[in-house]
Amino acid sequence: MNSAALQTAVKLRGSLADSVCQRIADEIALGHFVPGSKLDEVMLAERFQVSRTPVREALKQLAIMGLVDCRPNRGSVVSAMSTEQLDQMFEAIGELEAACARHAALRMTPGDRDLLRELHAEGRAAMQASDFERYDAANLALHTAIIRGSYNPVLIDMASSLRHRVAPFRRTQFRNMERMGESFEEHAVIVEAILAFDAVTTYRQMRTHLQSARTATARVAPAWASAVVTAAAK
Numbered sequence: 001m002n003s004a005a006l007q008t009a010v011k012l013r014g015s016l017a018d019s020v021c022q023r024i025a026d027e028i029a030l031g032h033f034v035p036g037s038k039l040d041e042v043m044l045a046e047r048f049q050v051s052r053t054p055v056r057e058a059l060k061q062l063a064i065m066g067l068v069d070c071r072p073n074r075g076s077v078v079s080a081m082s083t084e085q086l087d088q089m090f091e092a093i094g095e096l097e098a099a100c101a102r103h104a105a106l107r108m109t110p111g112d113r114d115l116l117r118e119l120h121a122e123g124r125a126a127m128q129a130s131d132f133e134r135y136d137a138a139n140l141a142l143h144t145a146i147i148r149g150s151y152n153p154v155l156i157d158m159a160s161s162l163r164h165r166v167a168p169f170r171r172t173q174f175r176n177m178e179r180m181g182e183s184f185e186e187h188a189v190i191v192e193a194i195l196a197f198d199a200v201t202t203y204r205q206m207r208t209h210l211q212s213a214r215t216a217t218a219r220v221a222p223a224w225a226s227a228v229v230t231a232a233a234k
Helices: 003-029 041-048 054-065 085-109 109-127 132-148 153-175 179-197 200-221 226-232
Strands: 068-071 073-077
Touching: 003 041, 003 054, 003 153, 041 054, 054 068, 054 073, 054 153, 085 132, 085 153, 085 179, 085 200, 109 132, 109 179, 132 153, 132 179, 153 179, 153 200, 179 200
Parallel strands: none
Antiparallel strands: 068 073
């Protein structure tokens, strides 16, 4: 195999592993793979119609995200995370992203603000098309732009790291088309506040937005609904 072909093969294998990682993460976030359940490589390879290599690489990625525990000579199992721990992670990311958003309202450059408008418009298009994958991508891009717009490397690193761990659970909410519309409207208020340099409103609305995301996640995946979130949803 020549160098170009080898690079192509490696790229395709990485892409496949990323895809399998996303699909397993979705199954965990939706409660189809419950905490403590074994993730057999052969079973997963058959389920997703791939070889064991991308499955093995996907499980390593999931271990880094904290969703899977890889035990030497014992295989992989879904991490034993409780609903209380998930509540705490959403609470923490809510505070971190709200802090980033508050700084972004004051620190974003004109170019950053133009990009924010474009990403919000992309979210609108995805919502109107009822396109789950497209809206999820637009949502990730919008939040990433706001986090980076804080121009605080420490906050950016902390928020990005925790967001990566919570991402599969945040993603599930958009399987509910009604929630997609709610999310877009919440984004609209946040974007308007940032463009108006209103740091106070931006902080408050971003924090509320993440609280709403946790409640919406519980509606889509009841297995992850804590007593506190369930009560708040009523």
